[in-house]
Amino acid sequence: MDIEQSKQPAPPGNFVTADAPGYDSLLQCMRCGFCLPSCPTFQLTGRERSSPRGRVAMARAIAEKKLDLTAAMKEEAFFCLDCRACTSACPSGVQAGSIMEHCRSQVARQDGVSLSPARQLRAFVLEKMLPSPGLMKNSLVVARLYQRLGLQWLVRRTGVLSLGPQWLGKAEQMLPWLEKPLSDGLAELTPARGEKRGRVGFFLGCVMNLMFAEVSSQTVRVLAHQGFDVVTPGKQKCCGAPHLSEGDPITARKLAVANIELFMAQDVDYIITDCAGCGAALKDYKKMLEGYYDEATLHAFSAKIRDVSEFLAEQGLRSADLIPQPVSVTYHDPCHLAHAQQITAAPRILIKAIPGVELREMNESDWCCGSAATFGLKYVDASHKILKRKLANIAATNADLLITANPGCQLQLAWGLKKADMQQQLLHIMQLLGQATPV
Amino acid sequence: MCRGNGLVGEISVGGGMTKGLLEKLQRLFGRENVYYEQEDMLVYGYDSTPGIQGYPEVVVFPTRHELVQQAVMIAAEEQMPVIPRGSGTGLSGGCVAVNGGMVLGLSRLNAIREIDEENLTVTCDAGVVTLDLYNAVAARGLFYPPDPGSQKISTIGGNIAENAGGLRGLKYGVTRDYVMGLQGVLSDGQNFATGGKAVKDVAGYSLRDLLVGSEGTLGIITSATLQLIPPPQDKRTMLAYFRDVGSAAEAVSEIIAAKVIPATLEIMDNTTINCVEDFSAIGLPRDMAALLLIEVDGHPAVVEEEAEAVMAILRKLRASETHQAKDVVQAEQLTAARRTALSALARVSPTTVLEDATVPRSRLANTFAEIERLKQQYSLAVGTFGHAGDGNLHPTCLADEGDCEQMSRVHAFFDDLYNMVLDIGGTVSGEHGIGLAKQDYLRRQIGDGGIKVMRQIKDSFDPVGRLNPGKIFVE
Structure with missing residues (x-):
């Protein structure tokens, strides 16, 4: 089936185009309200339409032709963090996050191409830059030049950016010092050390590659030390999650097919990622491409995907030669790990397995940090309030280190810690494990 | 849509709202505490009762007691109905606006x-x-x-x-x-x-x-x-599985007859067990006809004694398996799983019609048998769970409101069931209320005399029918 087409015969009710939410998925909600206490945006506004129950009810009204795809519905579709906390809380199996992704695609298609520079930039990033690793790297040349020339320092000092749109200022502050992308220096094969336990493929997410190269290089080192050959195919593409979340399922499907074909051609037992967002998207390929691609291959591919914590906990961490780390840590559950993939035990098992580490649980560890893909840049105020709640919970633990497992959270939390003048050092769980892994 | 009292109407945006009234409300309550857009009217027009949707004209959220008073006075001036609302999780349509009016959201009055x-x-x-x-x-x-x-x-x-x-x-x-x-x-x-x-x-x-x-x-x-009361010092959570529902119901009566009053005595039938297990995956046995969740609490010595007495009764009634929760976490898991029963049943079908029949505890076995018989007679999928110790059952029809013929069978099922429940001295609602969902049944239970007295009480509190009109009584 053509990837440009939707598999749906006709969009239900007042939904306008393909890739609309399925009517059955909307009927699933019986309005029990169990999702309400889990939803960060509802807790923020107290307004029913900013809750999963309210959003699904609006989508259902559209499907039943009682409501048009109104401005308020569009707003709510994007105001949803897509953190999936409601999915964990929902006994009826309603996927409000995924329903909102579908609603976003309605908005994108209905509104068509607009000429505003912001939209053009967005289209360029989504359709050209992310799908093409080469272009993405080159674009960073500009960013690196900008750093070298000290513009970053100048801009920060003069506050020029704060005169512009609010988000630009925050984005500028969040941007870490860019290193060389990891894919430039990483060999296609990193051989296992010690007794070999298997051979894995490494899915290097865009943000990890470009902004957290250090983290992913630790991931590869840890995997090798744990006895796995690590294959990192150079031609891998963006996982497609940003496209889905911005309402562009067509590009997402194209990227998915490219990644499946690339990785299924490798001789690997598992495909590992250290980005919770990518992991959730990769595991979801079988749903995303249902009806578009060979089902057996989809299942085989999905069955190989593991988040790196999930994988190491499953295989058993070889901890005998780990270097003790006498620190206290607290762990923030990324939404795309805890809610989208239901992985909460594995990272804790790894943390506790490192000698010397004391894990101090924070309150609401699986409450969104407010980053949520581009939410943090679109709704700066709301995002900041959600972040403050998180920071208070972190501070209460008094732990030396804050550990998480997703680049989006890492950007947001690092920015938050700095703004709040908090002392905690922030590490990806693989950095912590990397520190404990002997050279 | 086939539900008789479904109230599926059109969204009327601010039907009775004038610009002046809206501005007045916004001035008094603050803009962020007054909603009037059609999307808000939609989502403040339901609660957790299946198939019921109304549309208010405006929703206001007072943040102080005096503002509640002001809201009611404004509504009186404007001759608008006032419908109080908490979080909208009721199961009889209590906070649904039947005929426009002002929904009075009380969730921001929360100190x-x-x-x-x-x-x-x-x-x-x-x-x-x-x-x-x-x-x-x-x-x-x-x-x-x-x-x-x-x-x-x-x-x-x-x-x-x-x-x-x-x-x-x-x-x-x-x-x-x-x-x-x-x-x-x-x-x-x-x-x-x-x-x-x-x-x-x-x-x-x-x-x-x-x-x-x-x-x-x-x-x-x-x-x-x-x-408030002092909390129990200790508790013990037990699970028992049965191959037939009758024995489970019998166990309930026997436990009480043995003068043990558990804090919790819950029942789930096979359909419910399976749906709950689908969601919570805590290892409930899918092939069992019924499960009892029992919790005794109090002084540690008493808890010990009562837990033993309960276990002895379960053994006597040949429960096919009994378990004691090994720790607080597991006990919590079990009760949490029970709390999800209704929503877990809702996964199965587009519409879940849940009822709230309550009978004298000793008649639990008969009621289960009647549910089983009616289920066959009307060929319906029904999951039953509830507070067995209170004789309070929630038989839940798994249906599809798009299927009118099936929905008429659902209504016939409950009609027959409630006749039986009333015959044996039960009630049509143990804990969900009458609201919109059960007005017909109320008259059957309390008779014309009962309705008359209730109406007179209503009239003496609210002579013009301002507060939550259309509820409890058939208009």
Whole structure:
């Protein structure tokens, strides 16, 4: 089936185009309200339409032709963090996050191409830059030049950016010092050390590659030390999650097919990622491409995907030669790990397995940090309030280190810690494990 | 859509709202506390009752008691109905606007005002979330027992208005048993206060008791003084599986007959077990006909003794397996799983029609048998769970509101069931209330005389029918 087409015969009710939410998925909600206490945006506004129950009810009204795809519905579709906390809380199996992704695609298609520079930039990033690793790297040349020339320092000092749109200022502050992308220096094969336990493929997410190269290089080192050959195919593409979340399922499907074909051609037992967002998207390929691609291959591919914590906990961490780390840590559950993939035990098992580490649980560890893909840049105020709640919970633990497992959270939390003048050092769980892994 | 009282109408945006009125409300309550857009009218037009949707004209959220009074007075001037609402998790349509009007959202009136350790009371606003109240008093070493299924989000005001029950009803009673005093606003905007911290109070009619369970039709409750008790020192959670529902029902009666009053005595049938297991994956046996979840609590020595007595009865009745929760975490898991029963059943079909039949405990086995018989007769998928110790069952039809023929069978099923329930001295609603969903059945239970007296009470509180019109009585 053509990837440009939707598999749906006709969009239900007042939904306008393909890739609309399925009517059955909307009927699933019986309005029990169990999702309400889990939803960060509802807790923020107290307004029913900013809750999963309210959003699904609006989508259902559209499907039943009682409501048009109104401005308020569009707003709510994007105001949803897509953190999936409601999915964990929902006994009826309603996927409000995924329903909102579908609603976003309605908005994108209905509104068509607009000429505003912001939209053009967005289209360029989504359709050209992310799908093409080469272009993405080159674009960073500009960013690196900008750093070298000290513009970053100048801009920060003069506050020029704060005169512009609010988000630009925050984005500028969040941007870490860019290193060389990891894919430039990483060999296609990193051989296992010690007794070999298997051979894995490494899915290097865009943000990890470009902004957290250090983290992913630790991931590869840890995997090798744990006895796995690590294959990192150079031609891998963006996982497609940003496209889905911005309402562009067509590009997402194209990227998915490219990644499946690339990785299924490798001789690997598992495909590992250290980005919770990518992991959730990769595991979801079988749903995303249902009806578009060979089902057996989809299942085989999905069955190989593991988040790196999930994988190491499953295989058993070889901890005998780990270097003790006498620190206290607290762990923030990324939404795309805890809610989208239901992985909460594995990272804790790894943390506790490192000698010397004391894990101090924070309150609401699986409450969104407010980053949520581009939410943090679109709704700066709301995002900041959600972040403050998180920071208070972190501070209460008094732990030396804050550990998480997703680049989006890492950007947001690092920015938050700095703004709040908090002392905690922030590490990806693989950095912590990397520190404990002997050279 | 085939549900008789489904009220599926059109969204009327601000039907009776003038620009002047809207501005007045926004000025008084703040713009962020007044909603009037069609999307808001849609989502403030439902609660958790399947198939019921109404549309208010405006929703206001008072943030102080005086603002509740102002809202009611404005509504009176404008001749608008006033529909109080907590979190919208009711199961009889109590907060659904039948005919436009003003939804009065009380969830932003949510301060816990005082925990009085000498009098063992807590005084709080109507919008406080039940579980938040529970946690706040627990932090002071006290216990607020009523725990309705939706306690994580339901409000105290809503609990009082519906006289909500919960899993601890058998030993600890329901919301009514903990309400000592109420404050609020009458239909003409006048304040009322009834009851208080005095343990005994026989001064005139107990208006407090009239207001508990009045479903928002007599007055708007803005704050409450609730009774607290010392928490049980110990508890034991047990699970028993049965190959036939009859034995499970018998076990319930036997446990009580042995003079053991468990805090919790819950039942789930096979359909429910499977749906709950699909969601919670805690290892419930999918092939069993019924499960009992039993919790005894109190002094450690008593708990030990009662747990043994319960286990002995379970063995005698040949429960095919019995378990004791090994720790608090596992016990919590079990009760949490039970709380999800209704929503877990809802996964199975587009529409779940849930009822609230309650019978004298000794007739539980007969009721189960009747449910089974009617299920066959009308060829319906029905999952039944409930507070077995209270004789309170929630037979739940898994249906599709798009299928009119099937929906008529669903209604016939409940009609027959309620006739039986009333014949054996039961009630048509144990804890969900009448609201919109069960008006027909109410008359059957209390007769014309009963309706007449209730109407007169309603009229004396609210002569013009301002508060939550269309509820409880057939108009």
